[in-house]
Amino acid sequence: MSESSFETELSDQELAHVLTQGAMQPSAEEQARFWQDLEGRLEQADKSESETVNDDSPMRSLPPLVEPESLSPAQSRKIFALRPAFLSVAAAVVVVLIALPVMKQGDQSPQTSESSVSLDQLESELGRVDSQPMTLGAAPPAEEPLSAADQKTVSRPAADPDQAALKDSEQEKQSVPLRKSRNESVKPSAKTPAVKPVANAPKNKLSERKAEQADQLKQSVSPEQLAKEADAAKKLAQEAKAEAVAQRWAELKKILADLPVTVKPLNATQAELQVSQEQAAALEARLSAWSVPSALSHKFFRADQVTYLLEISGRP
């Protein structure tokens, strides 16, 4: 081959020769065990896949901390975009559930005496009257308006001095048994207007009103605010988890300080540990003492070394 003294690079043929002859090939030993290892992994993958399908525990529905490798960036973005929406809806439901008892109490307060009242409340009020040695008379006709004086004397029924007069009332005979029927309209005496009754208010109407109030309350908390709160909570939880994991990594580093182990971090919580076969037992013993035997899965043997997959969780 002619060689010029000015040449500073290979010819195309020379490069082609190097590329052809120098291309890396698997060793015979690698080729021989490749299928065996692969078959093992395929079976393991099939097994874990079937376990995943059968596993219906509630924990499966939790989102993973680390993105799975199989997800494309676009899929990951979609999933993370859905999270705030889901969290905000969940938070809204929780707020409504918490608010319902408060609203119920609000219904019983005198301030809401202008509005409707639940039958249970009414009955409890009347029950107090009942505990007094007197009989509750039937209510005056619904169309009979309450006088201003009556409304002013709103107080606890038991303390109402006028109630004694009820005993003498001619309407005593027409008294209505309290628990005769829940659907029946119960009208308390004009003399015991602890709360202003709503004539003929059926229970389903009350429920509707409650639902309306719940809706109003729900609307009063903006979804953005809920999402923010949910995000903040999530962030805090993640930070706590990351801190715990970091602490575990530091512990691991200490434990393996004097062992010839190659640690290859794969992601935030996983690492590959490569160790010679002689040191494998020592490594396993130390990790067992460190209380992570379940987190250590043996990956495969090579001629002179063992590779383990270690999963670090935040908990010891």
Next chain:
Amino acid sequence: MTPEDILSYIQQAQNGDRQAFQHLVKLMMPRLYGVVFAMLPNRDEVYDILQDTFVKAHRALPKLKEPRAFAGWLTRIAVNTTKTRLTRQREYATEPNAFIFEQQSVPDQAVSRLEQADLQALLNQALTELSSDHREVVALVELQEMNCAEAAEILGCPAGTVRSRLHYARKQLKRILFPYRQYFTQEEPQS
């Protein structure tokens, strides 16, 4: 193995025939080995990546619509798996030695003609001096013998970009390897 045989194995493997898949693995593994090694010159890593590649391929094979595109499809999986591995190693490497290229010595001056193993070591050494983009195109075009359009499809970039990268990669390789020219251009000694 004829192309018809390969196609038949692919179709059988798509229907869950493990033995047919084994034939495909035996056929494709050596071909992919060089490609992956050119991108990440570490035997252990290459072995591991190829295992991952075939596991993924086995899982996704029933969904492959065009069995004739099997080789390209499999190469794409191997390249993507390698790239993911490289990215992770860079992201999570805490110590400099967490990302180790297999150290292979450059042949010593006393050797008159390079053995194949030495030639491999020399090429690997040269490849490590290229950027990862350049290594990819060398692996696909020079080692896997794809054309630029096919490589472009796998790498997800225009064919012109592949051509350009290939040009610069080849130029750089020629320069890097030039000092060792005498070892592999010598005539075969007469026996």
